[in-house]
Amino acid sequence: MSSMVLDAGKILLIFAVFMQIPPLLIYLERKICAFIQDRIGPNRVGPFGILQPLADAIKLITKESITPKNVDVFLYTVAPLFVMVPAAISFAVVPVGADVKLWGHTLQLQIADFHVGILFFLAITSLSVYGLTFGAWASNNKYSLYGGIRSTAQMISYEVAMGLAVICVLMSSGTVYLREMVFAQSHTYFGFLPAWNVFHQPLAFVIFLIAAFAETNRLPFDLPEAESELVGGYHTEYSGMKFAMFFMGEYMAMISMSAIMVTLFFGGWTLPGVVDAHSTTVWNALLSVVVFGIKTGAFLIFFIWIRWTLPRLRYDQLMKLGWKVLIPLALMNLFFTAIWGLRDQIF
Amino acid sequence: MSNQKLNVREPWYIRWGILGLLKGIALTIKHFFRPKFTVQYPEVTHTPLPKEEAHQWKPRGQHRLNVDEQGRVKCVACLLCQTACPSHCIEITPGPAPEGYGDRDKYPIEFKIDMLRCIYCGMCEEACPCDAIVLTDKPYPVTYSREGMIFNKEKLMQN
Known part of the structure; x- marks a missing residue:
């Protein structure tokens, strides 16, 4: 009974913390953008402007939520949920910390340890394309529709490359359990180099990283919302809280993507010499969560940094990169990984 | 002369934009740490001239x-x-x-x-x-x- 209470508390805690990060990211996004452009950024609301996300939230909640005349009201209302909810659910499979023993119960710091693991993550994140397409279609607006069509084409193209990159990692680690994958990366080579998958599969990591940018609709792949061509893309007609949900969904997808990249390629919450993977003390668990947070945060900052560095790709360049570069590279990587895995039988 | 130059095939890291990407990343991080141009207007008024010529x-x-x-x-x-x-x-x-x-x-x-x-x-x-x-x-x-x-x-x- 009490283990169920502990589990429920763990789920609530992870979810609550997860929901607090998007506002923080919006603040960071604005601040880093400003710094890169030699500006100061928001600094009026609270010390250093840290209450700015709160002010934004109040503004968006109190704003009128306009539903234009000729929209499909049901899809129009449901579309933002389809973006936000999958992004939030997909975080469930990410292990955020080491096991911890509390009042005689061993607690896994992971909401759900599915048999399908990483496949669940890929399946759920793919759902968010429905949100963009529904929103774009229901808006009954040519710019929105263009955005929706682009997002569909882009997500389908890059999902292939991403899946192939993940297969390479699965082949070299031999499991789809994210939890076991983290444990497998907890030892070191030569006493100092962490046994992270990024050193086994550098090419798969690069492909996954590029595909992750495309999947989360971040620059340089933000063609679905390309504000300089399509007004606002799929969210042109949205305002108020519905727009805010699209916005939150983008940032949540970024967090989930960063977390999964850390788990797949950078050893999750482990760090040799700092976190003991097989210890169950509270102190060790806290340390592991901090390590996980720092790694994920580094990726999030990298996402933002790239956004304010690179210009948007042209549509044909996007398709060319996806189909003619990333997928062949991923297939080649898969082929050589397979040969390496079967070297004992072949040679 | 210029025609000849156009025919030169650039190395792969330039054609694929990898060098440009790295240069861009380096440039933005350089600007991140630079002093900022913004003047906090109502508190501070902008004086475009150096102090000696400000009069x-x-x-x-x-x-x-x-x-x-x-x-x-x-x-x-x-x-x-x-x-x-x-x-x-x-x-x-x-x-x-x-x-x-x-x-x-x-x-x-x-x-x-x-x-x-x-x-x-x-x-x-x-x-x-x-x-x-x-x-x-x-x-x-x-x-x-x-x-x-x-x-x-x-x-x-x-x-």
């Missing part, structure tokens, strides 16, 4: 009515500023000077400036024969009503 450039903000050493307003209600003003924002109500004022016949009973109409050109300051009205470097006023933007004599003397 050549004078910001034009809210007006001030100067007072003499006895605390009386310097203005003699000659209406030259009102005449010079291109946007007709100055409204002076002249009147005979009180008894104690030995040096002049007239003084302004009321002196109103509509800060919404004012274009801060500084021509009132140029027209004034006795340096009574000057433009300070105080930023443009902000209020919640149009009436609040009409400054009277007391307010202008405090500026």
Whole structure:
């Protein structure tokens, strides 16, 4: 009974913390953008402007939520949920910390340890394309529709490359359990180099990283919302809280993507010499969560940094990169990984 | 010569944009740590010239009515500023000077400036024969009503 209470508390805690990060990211996004452009950024609301996300939230909640005349009201209302909810659910499979023993119960710091693991993550994140397409279609607006069509084409193209990159990692680690994958990366080579998958599969990591940018609709792949061509893309007609949900969904997808990249390629919450993977003390668990947070945060900052560095790709360049570069590279990587895995039988 | 140069095939890291990507990343991180250009406007006014030459450039903000050493307003209600003003924002109500004022016949009973109409050109300051009205470097006023933007004599003397 009490283990169920502990589990429920763990789920609530992870979810609550997860929901607090998007506002923080919006603040960071604005601040880093400003710094890169030699500006100061928001600094009026609270010390250093840290209450700015709160002010934004109040503004968006109190704003009128306009539903234009000729929209499909049901899809129009449901579309933002389809973006936000999958992004939030997909975080469930990410292990955020080491096991911890509390009042005689061993607690896994992971909401759900599915048999399908990483496949669940890929399946759920793919759902968010429905949100963009529904929103774009229901808006009954040519710019929105263009955005929706682009997002569909882009997500389908890059999902292939991403899946192939993940297969390479699965082949070299031999499991789809994210939890076991983290444990497998907890030892070191030569006493100092962490046994992270990024050193086994550098090419798969690069492909996954590029595909992750495309999947989360971040620059340089933000063609679905390309504000300089399509007004606002799929969210042109949205305002108020519905727009805010699209916005939150983008940032949540970024967090989930960063977390999964850390788990797949950078050893999750482990760090040799700092976190003991097989210890169950509270102190060790806290340390592991901090390590996980720092790694994920580094990726999030990298996402933002790239956004304010690179210009948007042209549509044909996007398709060319996806189909003619990333997928062949991923297939080649898969082929050589397979040969390496079967070297004992072949040679 | 130039045709020959066009035919040169660039190395793969340039053609694939990898060098450009790395250069871009390096550039943005360099700018991240640079000093910022932003001037926190209402608190700090922008002085584009270095300090030694700053006297050549004078910001034009809210007006001030100067007072003499006895605390009386310097203005003699000659209406030259009102005449010079291109946007007709100055409204002076002249009147005979009180008894104690030995040096002049007239003084302004009321002196109103509509800060919404004012274009801060500084021509009132140029027209004034006795340096009574000057433009300070105080930023443009902000209020919640149009009436609040009409400054009277007391307010202008405090500026």
